[in-house]
Amino acid sequence: MAKTLNTISMLGQAYSLLGFQIVEGVVGAGYPQKPKHSAVFAQISLEGSRLTELARKADMTPQSMAELVDELVDMGYVVRQPDPSDGRAKLIVLTDRGRQAVEAGRRTIEGLEDQVTAILGEHGHRQLRRLLTKLLDATNT
Amino acid sequence: MAKTLNTISMLGQAYSLLGFQIVEGVVGAGYPQKPKHSAVFAQISLEGSRLTELARKADMTPQSMAELVDELVDMGYVVRQPDPSDGRAKLIVLTDRGRQAVEAGRRTIEGLEDQVTAILGEHGHRQLRRLLTKLLDATNT
């Protein structure tokens, strides 16, 4: 731990430390969920999204996404409605409780961002974001 | 995707993009392995390590670690030897091939670090490391 880490390990550690706190924050706010559920909450649109669309965005099979959605239905965060524009499809839409959970997530992330700013300073945080953006732009397709 | 990402997502994306390339590089160099095997390679000491020690460092149960080690034994990367200093224990030690695989990993990481430097510049890379170090020091225990 005290040894000089390579940059990649540092990125990984920073991510897992902070990412862990997101779910923790949302759960702590009274909206229990599993880490994988964030994949749905992060992608679902306010008007409702199709299963296949969610699956594609979360980079998983529709079958796996269906299972996640089933769990969220059981927990009362979303419901399945027929899609008026396509008889084959169903829309996954957030319930009131679901929208509240998303809002709690947004607030938690905001809090973590503030925490990062507190540690690095306004300038440092901006600098970090700039460097990461550059890195992602270059590495990504 | 085009939207402004929060800092945490950026950290996660950067990590998974780069981390993925480590295993890819080692496998490409002729040392096939599964992503989870890195947990062993990263922790094992040159004189050999005990199973429980590896498990603790990788934050998993000894049983799970034993399974990983079994696979690595099958692949010829490590062997189990009785620990002379404790009759209950066995030492997991790298074979020649195992040491070569670790070396290939080291070189791959070095190459990725160079890639980061090429993207961000010498100064940018140093800055990134400084910010991440600060973040980790403050967030960690």
Next chain:
DNA sequence: GAAACTAGTCAGGTAACCTGAATACTCTTC
């Protein structure tokens, strides 16, 4: 030298994915 502890193993279980095949509806295209 018996009791309490530690290292490792064996058996069985679960979560989070996956592939392949079926069903139900929609959209051509002729």
Next chain:
DNA sequence: GAAGAGTATTCAGGTTACCTGACTAGTTTC
């Protein structure tokens, strides 16, 4: 306007990467 091609979802079963619990065999402590 029905056949064929395509899309959305579901059903069945498999794999991987972990886990818990129970056990054996050495070790330390009093």
